[in-house]
Amino acid sequence: MLRALEIRDILIIDRLDLSFRPGLNVLTGETGAGKSILLDSLGFVLGWRGRAELVRGGAAQGEVTAVFDLAEGHAARAVLADAGLPEGDELILRRVNTKDGRKTGWVNDRRVSGDVLRRLSETLVELHGQHDDRGLLDPKGHRDILDTYAGLEPMLADLRGLWSARGRARKALDAARKALDEARAEEEFLRHSVEELTELAPEVGEDEALDTRRRLMQGAEKIREDISKASGALGYDGAEGAMADALRRLEGASEGADGRLDEPIAALARAMAELDDAARGVADCLDALEFDPFELEATEERLFAIRGLARKHQVMPDDLPELAETLSARLEALDAGAGKIGELEAEVAAADAADDGAATALTEARGKAAARLDAAVSSELAPLKMERAVFETRLTEAAPGPEGRDAVQFTVATNPGAPAGPLNKIASGGELSRFLLALKVCLSEERNAGVTMIFDEIDRGVGGATADAVGRRLKALAGEGQVLVVTHSPQVAALGGHHWRVEKRVNGEVTTSTVVPLDAGERESEIARMLSGDTVTDEARAAARALLTG
Template structure:
């Protein structure tokens, strides 16, 4: 609910503070007094698009502050939370314009963007009239309005969930088809590569082992002859025989040398022992480095095959076994893809059937609600002097989506036999306002604490029709808040709170102000609206009669 409005240096308003109340609030005044300016100022605070030259001439900056009461669960609270703005039972919107045209918005004293301000405003205020492009005249919102009238939240949630499930099933199928198509393009490569890897069957660490063996075999070929000659030189036909002969000769004469040969004999014995160990070591080396040309050829052939295959697939030789497993798995996926696709296509078909059923149930609630809404409008239009008009809720097929398969549009025809058309194009200014009032009455109950503003809804009507408009506005305001800018005394008399917009002259020029009227002042104002400039006692009597009715 809009509780207060503080305007400073905007348009022809120098300073104005207003307090509004629940129920029907009427704003009246002479033509040109500034009633539309008051709405312009409120629209400025709410971030609505409007006139550019809103700053009062000569002022350094202009400012509008709008204060709202928020009930628990009010939709504005969710917007505030999403934007990270402080929230409470009181909401203060403030917007400033500088002389240079810069506009700054604050929400609860926290600076914010114009987009966030407008999103908050959409939950707070509805403006109904010829320029109601944000409300009932916007065809994009008609389906949501009909759904609120139908009370089909459960069916809508079922459709959203079915659409989500269908989207997931379709995505899984699309992903699988793309994978299989990609695999199919490389099927020939996969089969050849898997066959090649299976035939070679490389093992982890095998490349290093083959490389080491190859180096040993190559070394054996290079040093084998020298090792054989060294072995011969150390053996019986080499150094061993003369050393053994020398030892035998010395031992034969040692007993006659009086110990002079003992040291030599011991040294030769040790030398022969070491020579024997050396000969055995050389023999073992010769055995381990024995050159086998056939083995070298086999080792090199397999080593080069492993390295070539690794280069071909741009992997390390030790990664070839893992690569073989991966390629075999991809080939297996390709071969089993047909079975998987069949299961996924069945899942999509089941999800489509579930969505169709949920969408049909939602569509049924909409069609039933459309008939009820048309019947309700048919009852509301005649008292508003629209007895020749016809209202129709048109439901047409639309692309399936999370909100179902229907498009909704409110259409009217204003004369018998005339083809129906969009409400915003068919109805004239006065008719349009009354259509909107009737529609709002029929849809009432989905407003969630919104303040409704009707701008000159009584244009072009009077008498019983104006009285019908006033009664319906008062009914609409029960339990909520409605602001109406009116020239009709019958409408103003139905208000719970009455404000008069006045234009005043001062040394600083023309300014507009708003005055909350007392009961006596209300009589005079409604009498003026009845009689014109000259207010008579008869007019006051008629005004009292209207107020008492």
Template sequence: MLRGLDIRDLLIIDRLELEFQPGLNVLTGETGAGKSILLDSLGFVLGWRGRADLVRAGAEQGEVTAVFDLADGHPARAVLDEAGIPAEDELVLRRINRADGRKTAWVNDRRVSGDVLRALSDTLVELHGQQDDRGLLNPRVHRQLLDEFGALGPQVGATRAAWRDLSRATKALDQARADLTAAQAEEDFLRHAVAELDALAPAPGEDAELDSRRRLMQAAERIGEDITKAHQALSSGEGAEARMGDALRWLEAVADQAGEALDPPISALGRALAELGDAVQGVEAALDTLSFNPHELEVVEERLFAIRAMARKHQVAPDDLGGFAEDLRARLDALDAGVDAIAGLEKDVAKALTHYNSAAALLTQARVTAAKALDKAMSGELAPLKMERAVFTTEITPMDAGPDGCDQVTFTVATNPGAPSGPLNRIASGGELSRFLLALKVCLTREADGLTMIFDEIDRGVGGATADAVGRRLAALSLGGQVLVVTHSPQVAALGDHHWQVQKTVSQGMTLTNVTPLDAPARVDEVARMISGDTITDAGRAAAQELLDG
């Protein structure tokens, strides 16, 4: 509920502090007194897009502060939570418009964007007038309004869930088909590459092993001759081993005669012969290693070059060829299994489509039932508004499937029997349109949920008993909530719970707008002015008092 509105230096307002109340609040005043300025100011602090030149002439900036009461569970609390603003029982919106056009806004002293203000305004205030393109006259929201009227949230939720399942299944099928098409385009390559790799069968580490073996065989021819010479020098009849053996035998033969003098050289020769034997064995082993069939080098080089050529072909390291082959085989397996997978996904899509069609059909059926109920309710509301001959119809026509079903909902009217029906804003005249909108709002509003409803001259073009009927509908709409009405109708004004008079005054050459709450006597005078004009007569006061007494 809107509790307070503080306006400073906007248009022709220097300072206004308004305290609104629950129930039906009426604002009256002469044409041009500035009633629309109040709505402009409220729209400004709520982030609505409107006129840019709001700052009062001579002022550096204009400012509007609006204070709302928030009940527990109010929808605005969810918006505050999403914006990271602590929610309290009191919500304070403040917005400044500087003379250079810059705008700054705060919510509970937290600086916010215009988007946050507009998101909050959707939960706080609803404006209706004869050009109500933000609400009831907008065909794009008629389906939503019908769903709210019929309490079709569960059916809409089920349809949206089914649509999400269908969308996911369709996306998975489309992706599988695209993958299969791409795989089929490279099927020949995959099968040929796997066959080549399987035939080659490279092992991890084989490239390094072959390269080492090749280098050794290439070097064997160069070093083999020297190793053979070394072997001959060590082990032949004239080699070191034979000569050292002769020396050892000669020394041992005379060792007894020399005493202990030959023991050390004999011991050293024994050790040297043992080491020499090891050296000979090592050289022989090296000769065995270097011994190879000349054809073997060709075989090793052919294998090594084949592995490296395959690695270059597929742009992978030689040791990664095995893993690469596994990846190709996996893609082939996926290709072979693709047709079966797609068949399964097609079944999933068909199942999801059946489920969606069922949910959408139930939603359509529920909407048809709700539409009949709304048409009946509208018929009951139009009669007291002196439009008993008008026909309101909620049309439901097929449209492309979507998350909210397959129904296009349009509110149409025929103002006279036999006349063709059409959209509200094209068929009804100004006064008729006002009453249609009011009747719709009465039917569609079950619970205000803390929403402040504003009606801007919605009674324009009607008078007498019809204006009285409009006022009584507004009063009924305000029960348990808050309705603000800008009106020129004395019948509507007389039914208000609270009354403000908007006046334009000139002081020291400056035109200003003032808003004054009216007590009972002042209210009689204001309603009398609305009845009789500038000159208030006793008859006018009497008529005003009669209206106020009900």
């Protein structure tokens, strides 16, 4: 609900503070008093496109602030959350227009773009009038209006899910076909590569192991001769024989040495034991260095084969096993591709059928709802003195999408036999306003929840009983929310719960516009003025009292 509107230095308004209330709020005043400026100002703070020059003459900038009360779950809260803006029970919009044309907006003291303001405005305000290019006059929104009126959201949700499933099935089929085409283009390469890798069967770490073994065998011949000579020097014909001979001689002479040879004999025995360990180690090394020359050749051939294959596929040798698995999987996919394509085509056909069935059911539901809406609007047109007019909700085929394959447009014919045309192309402002009011009355309460509805001279061109019918329908619309109406009709003004008069004042060379809240007595005078003109007669006052008392 719009609670307050503050205007500073906009056109001919220097300073204006308005406090609106729930129910039917009526603004009246003489032609040219500035009623349209209020709507221009509200549209400006809501980010709507309007007049280029808004700043009052002599002022550096103009500013408008609008304060809204937001109920729990109001649609504006989702817009605030999406934009990363703070939310609460109060929403404050402020926008400034400088003299050089720059416009800056704020939401709850956070600077925002005009796009954010416009997105918020769609949840806060609906403007209906002769020049309205939003809301009910916008054909782009007619399908949503019909769906809301008919309560088709569950069917729409199901259809959106089926459309998404259909898209996923088609995407999977396209991907499978593309993969199969790519695989077929490289089939010869795949089969040759898989055969080559399977035959070689490289293992992780094998390259390093083969290289180490190859280096060992290549170096063995260089060191084996020295190790062999060292083995001979340690053996019986070398150090071992000499030490054994020395030990034998010492042991033979030890009896006559009076124990002096005991320690040398023991040391020599220990040395012979160490020498034996050394000789055994050297012999083991010689055994390890024994290799088959053919083994070296085979090791080199496998090592070079692994490295050559790695270079061919531009991978590291240790990545060859994984590459073999990948290429094998692609080859298997190629071999199984035709069968997989068939399965996916069946899934797409099933998804198409499900989506088509749901879209058909939605079209039928919309057709039935359109007939109900047409009948409801027609019943509202009679009291508005348009009983001969025809309202028709037309459904035509559109490109399929997540919300069906129907285009919806509201059309009207003002006289029997006259061709019907789009609602937004009606020439007569008075007729258009009454069509809008009748349609608005018929729409579901859910669509009106939390939205301030503004009707700009919706009673233009009507009077008497018709104007009274317009006023009563406006009052009914305002029963559970808030309606602002700019009117020249005393019948409409008398039905308002709250009444303001827009006045133009001239002070020297300066013209300003202001808005005055009216009490009961002032309302009587204003409605009497609307009935009789500049000269308010007693008869006009009596008529005004009669209108106010119902």
